[in-house]
Amino acid sequence: MTVIDISPSVMQFLLAFIVVAPLLGALAALLPAPPGLKGKNPDQAVLRHGVTVTGAVLVAAIVLAAGFDHDHPATMQATTDISWIPALDVRIHLGIDGISLPLLVLTALLTFLCALYSYFKLPAGPSPKALVALVLVLESGTLATFAVLDLLLFFLAFEMVLIPMYFLIARWGGDQRQAAAWKFILYTLLGSVVMLLGLLLIGLKSGTFDMVALATDNGRGLTTSVQVIAVLAIGLGLAVKTPMWPLHSWLPDAHTAAPTVGSVLLAGVLLKMGTYGFVRILLPVAPDGMRTFAPYLAAFAVVGIVYGSLACLALARTGAKGDLKRLIAYSSVGHMGFVLLGIATMTPTGVNGALFANIAHGLITGLLFFLVGAIKDRYGTADLDTLAGATGAALYGRAPRLGALLAFAAVASLGLPGLAGFWGEMLTLFGAYSPAEGLSRPAFRTFMAIGAFGTLLTAAYMLIVVRRVCMGEHAPHSRLSPEEQAPQTPDGSEPSGAAGSRPSGSAGSRTATTPQLADIHPYEAAAWTPLAALTVVAGLWPAVLLGLTDPAVQQLLAGGKS
């Protein structure tokens, strides 16, 4: 069953286009705009170029999803297989199945929304030309990670995102951006070089770098000791990226320093590359090695869940000077813990749950980072204590729609049934209840209990955040009436300098009065609505996603036997 019939060669072209177009777009962004496309000024022209390219990629991704044969999500579709470097046996092998398709569409969507958002709200920093080029390279690398089926190409794509993300943080970031950018790139690079060794070990010992062939083989060509070493090496690289506790410490710094767009992409898509690697490479290629490490992985995962939640609770406390972005970054550590727990169970239920939680986290955390970025722009700070003041930031009163959306994203994040966050956590916990054969049941049930306790903690801090940011005393007409506030609701082209100069005034006046804030702008609504809508859709109709992933997961775990 396909939504629309598309011939295989067109599907092939679409997938290749999705990977290559952002790269060409990045090159084009560096060149001067052609006549006729100059726009009002060069900055605007290049930002519009970014929106156009990411938009085209998104359309291509949606058409690809529509042309995807949903009856056979376990088979690779839209495949291209060209020899590239025969000396290393590297092939340009592209293809998508039910596991990679949702991630591909999520990436294309989030990048497009980021480009759209920056078109109206340019992050403070140097010329947007480089920003657009970097975001496009980043997109290309992420999409390639999900689309390639060759181990070395996967590594190449995995590395491709490092340089753009480094520059995004180091040049458009906030305080401590240099240190945070260094921490980010050194951690992930150390991880990925070790991962390269593992990938080479697998490739050299089994004689192929082709993921499909390796997955079909299901580790039969590799001895257990090779698998154990390979899983240790590759898993380390992927765990840094995911990030798994205790290798997570780069994430809060990177998120706190990164600009909104960087945070959204980092949380929304970059972290998924790590977990995708676990599912795509480690589970099918080295199942014996994975079985050895699964209990440890699960243990680290639940520690991550509890640790992330406790860190968030500490940050959300009054007087802790917690940064909202840092808090959401820690909550990401917790959520990725659930994803890792699901993968560690090595059961279809758990892995499906992990993949679902992956997508849900991308949608919800992407939305949360957008919202926190917007709050930071309006208040000039993301510091929870400064925001909340004595009683609370009173977002409900001052910007009702923004407040409502924040509350929505928060409850989605804590896993309210009916929203996207719920299914992933539930399925991973189910998976942990009865893990795969050969894994210790008591251990995993303990992990399940701890994980379930983690969901309670998540609920606790999310509700504290909602109470402190959205509620509070609000005196709407004490000094500034909404009419006087009109200049404070400018259109998107507001110069970034104004955002920086405002906080001193608003912070001082808020103690006495709480002025009305700009509610959601149309461009913000445009960027956020798709995320909110998809959160609801995925929550109410999980079969859309699970129908795609389940057959593919079954096949990966069975090693092409089914």
Place this chain on the structure above:
Amino acid sequence: MNADLSPTATSPLAHAPATTAPGTGDAAGSLLAADAPSVVQSIDWLAIAPPTLTALAALAVLVADLFLPAHRKRLLGYATLTALAAALAFLIPLRSGDRSTFCVTSGAQACSYTADHFTVVIQALVLGGAFLTVLLSLDDTRELPAGEYWFLLLASASGAALLPASRDLATLVVALEVASLPAFALVGIKRGDRRSSEAALKFFLSSVVATAVMLLGVSFVYAATGTLHLTEIADRLDDVSPVLDTLAKTGVALTLVGFAFKTAAAPFHFWVPDTYVGAPLPIAAYLSVVGKAVGFSGLILVTVIAFPSYADVWGPALAVLAALTMTVGNVAALRQNATRARSAVRLLAWSSVAQAGYLLVPIAAAAYSSDEQIGSTVAYALMYAVVNLGAFAVAALVARTHPGNRIADYRGLYATRPLAALALGFFLLCLAGLPPGIIGLFAKVTVFSAAVDAGLGWLAVVMAVNVVIALYYYLQWTAILFRTPDGAPEKTGAATGAPASAAPPRFRAPTPLTTAIVLTSAAGILLSGVPQAVLRFAAVSLF
């Protein structure tokens, strides 16, 4: 091998067709062999054309220098360029890699000069490196004695081109000295510059020690085996009489130590930074690429061809040396202060020490698995040559406005020279091995896979850590390129008294330098798209 190719390879230059590789029973070969067991060796002129042409050009340039008026000296530079291009062109008919000459006419099959694939590739690297060095120096030679400079460069290049083809120890040592002796003079050619003389002296002393040690080793090996031909040595080392065993072992060890000096492997690397900093910038580039290639090809020849039976000795030794070299180089590069004078060249010098460590890895791996691992060194060396020369070319460009050549001078290069900054960023990321420097990444992958394939897991891990350390300083430099320049751009042309013709605020880059940058970046980008072009050497046996 390749016996079927010899008819096509005959050319007017080759009086006597190549005495082809051992074991070819083709008609022409047997006809000649039957001719007469003369002791006069036949010479395949085409096979030896690249080094010979370079050497002849060196003499011609030296003589022409006497007759050219001062304002015409520039022509010498272009003559040098042409000679090197011609020598490179002579590699094209040799690319089938099946020629050898100066063979012994009686007894076993052994030749002193072989133009196999390894030779052709390294000769292309060496001559290409010299070609780019000439481009870098064309505008710098105003202050230097032009005729001597070009003569020394060509002479050194001819030695470097001869070395990979040598298949006996005497030719090897002679080629090594022909390559190194002019290099001492080149390092010290800045007359009246104290640093330059000091650099030359340091380089000279360390190199002479290396040569002395190596000659001692060579003589021991000769004493133990009674032959100088590498293949013969390999045969006879297998059954050295027990009395001479110690002698043979000592000889092997001393020969290797000599080559370790030449490749600047730790702990014999201490001369590198001072020599590079003191030498004229193009010569530093030349040493970092061609000088290294000379050391490495010599090391490969003696280890893989002459001493395979001692693989259990030199394999672990080279592995340890590789780990030590890359660590020392990277840690020292990491500690460079960006504001110190000449820190850019100093950093490139230490980074070249570290890169030498990576180059050693496949040679060490060859001891554990097969000779094919050598190809990884060759592929990596080709990548490194292109990229490192490119980085030096941009450094030479920046040095024209900032003679201090500090890394801090590169701040905001993107604002003043966007293309040069992008090129340097690309070269540095290639050296670091990160996308968009895809060729650098895959060259590292071949080295890694050589180590993993040979079971040298620990070495692969050490290298992995080193790659991360190296990334820090390469990326730091790259990041500086794109920072906003601090303060107003100072008027450098007048302040420095640079010989450049009346430097306006926006200084025009000289054409040869631009050509060098364009050539290297084009090569780097092309290779990133088609890594197979160099990586194919990693998959085949080159001998």
